[in-house]
Amino acid sequence: MLNFPRTVRLTTKREFQQAFQQPCKVSNHYLLALFKPNQRSYPKLGMKIGKHLIKRAVDRNQLKRIIRESFRHHQEVLKGLDIVVLIRSKCRPLEKKIWRNDIDALWQVLLNSLKTV
Numbered sequence: 534m535l536n537f538p539r540t541v542r543l544t545t546k547r548e549f550q551q552a553f554q555q556p557c558k559v560s561n562h563y564l565l566a567l568f569k570p571n572q573r574s575y576p577k578l579g580m581k582i583g584k585h586l587i588k589r590a591v592d593r594n595q596l597k598r599i600i601r602e603s604f605r606h607h608q609e610v611l612k613g614l615d616i617v618v619l620i621r622s623k624c625r626p627l628e629k630k631i632w633r634n635d636i637d638a639l640w641q642v643l644l645n646s647l648k649t650v
Contacts, residue, residue: 537601541608543579543615552579552617559642563624563635566643567617576611578604581619596620596632603636610644 543549556567571577580597587593600618604611618636627635 537578537605541575541577543577543617548577548615549579549617552615556617557646559639559646560621561635561639561642563621563627563632564639565619565621566639567619568614568643570613571615572613574612576604576608576614576616579615579617581617583620586620586623595629599629599632600636603633603640607637607640611640616643 543552552567552569554569556569559566559568578601580600582593582596584593587596604616618639
């Protein structure tokens with residue numbers, strides 16, 4: 534399944550609050566992922582990309598599209614997790630390739646941390 538329907542998104546305030554309560558964390562240079570196991574056979578993704586960290590809406594939306602695209606390609610291996618992706622610090626707009634490599638690396642760190650638990 535390589536789409537991004539509403540069922541694989543964290544949409545409600547309650548879902549986000551649950552994801553923020555005692556989550557496991559992994560991070561890399563630009564991004565932080567909070568994740569918790571869920572009782573479903575599929576992952577759910579939420580994103581928090583603030584205006585104060587990336588000023589231009591165009592750049593924020595581009596980053597969200599890149600995260601969603603990468604998530605779609607990794608859904609099968611991220612089964613059973615609620616994941617919230619946050620940007621770590623203020624940064625200048627980066628090229629798509631750099632963002633994509635960063636988010637793909639984040640998924641690998643997340644999967645490696647699951648194997649060690």
